[in-house]
Amino acid sequence: MPGIYLTAILVSAAGIAALDARWRLAAWRSPGRTAAAIALGTAFFLAWDAVGIATGVFVKGDSPLLLGVDLAPELPIEEPFFLAFLCYLALVVWAAARRLPLLREDRRTLEETGA
Template sequence: MPGLYLLFLAISAAGIAALDVRHRLAMPVAPIRSTVAVVAGTVFFLAWDAVGIATGVFVRGDSPLLLGIDLAPHLPIEEPVFLAFLSYLALVVWSAAVRGRLRKADAP
């Protein structure tokens, strides 16, 4: 089913966003800084992908779950969405870990 991977990425991102908002971890606390971090991570990983594609290390696999739209050779449209999700997930996990360490340090 084409687009299923993109749908699951969107559902997963919505779940992480719900946790982020519920526990006030990243975006609700510092939206501009969080957005810059996610965009910077996404751009970094897209550059990494570009190098991998140019050197022949990364190739686009065939999957019926992809939409079939390429932004560039061997770069499906789902890739930047996945990289943004990965960056956002890392930011939320990092924020939760920092909060946990602060709480542990404050405990008597």
């Protein structure tokens, strides 16, 4: 079924956005910086893809899950969505990992005070 891959990417991004919204990790904490980081990361990886395509390392392959729309030879429309999702996921995981020590410290403080 065409479009399943793009749908999976968008549903996954929605799940990460829900976690981000709940814990205010990236986009809900600093939307401008998050958008800039995602745009920069996506542009970098698209340039990386262009080099890979030009050298023959990356090929699209043939899958019934793709929409069948190409932005360029060997570059399906799903690729920028995947790369943006990858960048967003990395930001959310990084922000969550940075917050873990703070959560552990808060838990220790609560246990010490008996609250």
